[in-house]
Amino acid sequence: MLIWDWTIGIVDFAMGLFAAVVCVTYWRRRQARRRRELAPFPPHWRALLERRLVLLRRLTPDQRRLHEKRVMEFLTDIRLLGRGGLELTEEMRVLIAGFACLMLLRPDAYVFRGLKSVLVYPAPFWVRHHEPDELGLVNDQPELRLGESWNGERVVLSWEDVEAALDGDAVNVLVHEFAHQLDDENPETEGAPLLPDYTRWSKVMTAEFKALKQRSSQVLDDYGLEGPTEFFAVATEAYFQRGTELRLLHPPLYELLRDYYRIETSD
Ligand SMILES: [Zn+2]
Structure with missing residues (x-):
């Protein structure tokens, strides 16, 4: 039970952190978009x-x-x-x-x-690519x-x-x-x-x-x-x-x- 509670705490913290990062990224994008809309074309x-x-x-x-x-x-x-x-x-x-x-x-x-x-x-x-071609052959020559x-x-x-x-x-x-x-x-x-x-x-x-x-x-x-x-x-x-x-x-x-x-x- 104790471990479960502790795990929830970590998961909650991680999710909170992720939400904060997403939020900051979103906010930055919005700011950049707004600046772009206001800025005249040089x-x-x-x-x-x-x-x-x-x-x-x-x-x-x-x-x-x-x-x-x-x-x-x-x-x-x-x-x-x-x-x-x-x-x-x-x-x-x-x-x-x-x-x-x-x-x-x-x-x-x-x-x-x-x-x-x-x-x-x-x-x-x-x-130099390592993916096989349509015949399944790998040509790793540059x-x-x-x-x-x-x-x-x-x-x-x-x-x-x-x-x-x-x-x-x-x-x-x-x-x-x-x-x-x-x-x-x-x-x-x-x-x-x-x-x-x-x-x-x-x-x-x-x-x-x-x-x-x-x-x-x-x-x-x-x-x-x-x-x-x-x-x-x-x-x-x-x-x-x-x-x-x-x-x-x-x-x-x-x-x-x-x-x-x-x-x-x-x-
Ligand atoms: Zn092409």
Whole structure:
């Protein structure tokens, strides 16, 4: 009986402590959200984004306000950390958040629900994975990567390749990995973000995937043939980096992504 009472006491204490920690965390988040809502968007961030993100010029004034709100939310809620000796500057953080939030212009979009951190390496990085592949084989040879996305929780990027994308390279590791984050918002589906209705998405994506299987595209990388998840990410890259060509060569795919991302990327 004595032990039981003592145990209850410990459990009560632990639960009380846990509730206090949760409460403090909640309070801090509320404070951060309130500060963010009250704080004006820093003019030097706006100037930087206008200079480096050419697509920003296509947004309406309402979309610009929404984009800035999302950038503030991104930078408050998601931790950005330098890795491999990289010192992340304020400019790098704002550009990463700015580009990622161009994918969140839907009024009902979440700012990457579940995403906790973005790790940034100075250049492509070596990784060694120990998980078995689809055949059950483990290949622990190191692989060079431009980026990674982990189960809706973490994104890893090579800064050198983010900069190349900002300069107009056809490869955009940032939107590729963040497309995987959008894909992860609905664990029930693969190769699609969270949508109220999947009919059109499924029809267009299936047709385009089959077409790529039969014949290479000038604008869609063959890496998209790895499966629906990679196809969505590769199509997103083409959409943000080569919108004009995508619209000319794959109009239904371009229109599908335009209606989802709510931005016109074609000239
Ligand atoms: Zn991928």
